[in-house]
Amino acid sequence: MHKVIVLGTGPAGYTAAIYLARANMNPLVIEGQEPGGQLSQTTDVENYPGFPDGILGPELMDNMRKQAERFGAEIKRGWVTKVDLSKRPFTLQVSGLGELETQSLIIATGASAKLLGIPGEKDNIGRGVSTCATCDGFFFRNKKLVVVGGGDSAMEEATFLTKFASEVRIVHRRNELRASKIMQERARNNDKITWSMNRTPVEVLSDGQKVTGLKVRNNETGEEEVIETDGLFVAIGHRPNTAFLEGQVDTDEIGYIKVKPGSTETNIPGVFAAGDVQDFKYRQAITAAGSGCMAALDCEKFLEGEISTDWSQTLST
Secondary structure: OEEEEEEOOOHHHHHHHHHHHHOOOOOEEEOOOOOOHHHHHOOEEOOOOOOOOOEEHHHHHHHHHHHHHHOOOEEEOOEEEEEEOOOOOEEEEEEOOEEEEEEEEEEOOOEEEOOOOOOOOHHHEOOOEEOOHHHHHHHHOOOEEEEEOOOHHHHHHHHHHOOOOOEEEEEEOOOOOOOOHHHHHHHHOOOOEEEEEOEEEEEEEEOOOOEEEEEEEEOOOOOEEEEEOOEEEEOOOEEEOOHHHOOOOOEOOOOOEOOOOOOOEOOOOOEEEOHHHOOOOOOOHHHHHHHHHHHHHHHHHHHOOOOOOOOOOHHHO
C-alpha cells in the first residue's frame, strides 16, 4: 500500500515527487513509456529559470530525477494499463510491476504532440523539426520556416515565429482553414507569412545534420515539390495521455483532465492532475513544474484530511 503514486516523469511528475519526498510521503513514481516527457526529446532549453547559458532537455530531466531520488522518491519503469478509481485505495495495473494500491494519485502523464507520420519527421526532432514555437522559435532568427496546420494553433505558432524568422510559410492540406476568422485575419495580414494551400506534406528532407526542406504533394495536380526551409513546426494539435483512465476522471471533449480552478483537484477525491495532461493553454516546462508543486501540496493536505470533497458543482463547467 502506497500513500501516493505519481504517474509521469516530466517536469510536473518530478517536481511533485521532490515535494512529496521532502514531506516524507515516500512517493512511488512510474516513469511511463516516455521517461522525462517531451523535454527528453528536446535539445537546448533556454527559457527555464536558473540556467543562464541554457541546458539540454535530457540533462534537465536527469537533474530533476536525481533531485527526487536524493530525497527518497522511488522511481520505477512501467506504464499503467488499467486503473480502478471507484474506491480507495485506488488500484493500478502497471506493466512490468503488476497490481499496485495507493491512497492517493497524481496524474502527470502529459500530452503528446500529434505528428504528421511522414518519413524524416521523427528522425529530425530537435534538428529542425519542432512542435513548440514558444520553446524553439528563438533558434531560428532570420531563417525560413514552415508551419504545418490549419487551425488556431497553427496560426498562432506562425504569427509568433515571425518575431524571429525572415519568412514563415503555412502549409495546409485543404484550401480552407479551420482557424477562427480573427486568427486567420491576423496571419493573412502579416507580411512575413506566405501560404501553400491544398498541399499534403510527404517527407522531411535533411542533410543529415539539419532540416533543409519539406516535400509536399499538390492535391490538385498530384505533382510533388520541395519547399526549402530551415525548420519545420508541426501544429496539428496535441493529444493528452488520458486514454488509460477510461473515462473515470472528468475530462473535456479532447481528453484534458478538468481540475478545480486554482488547484489540481479532479472530480475524484484523492486524485490530482498536473502538467500538460490538464493544461491545453500554456504547455511549458516551468508551468508544468509549478502545477506539480501544487499537486504535491494538494495531495499532502488531502491525506491530512484538510481538503473538502464537494467539488462536483465547480467542475461542471
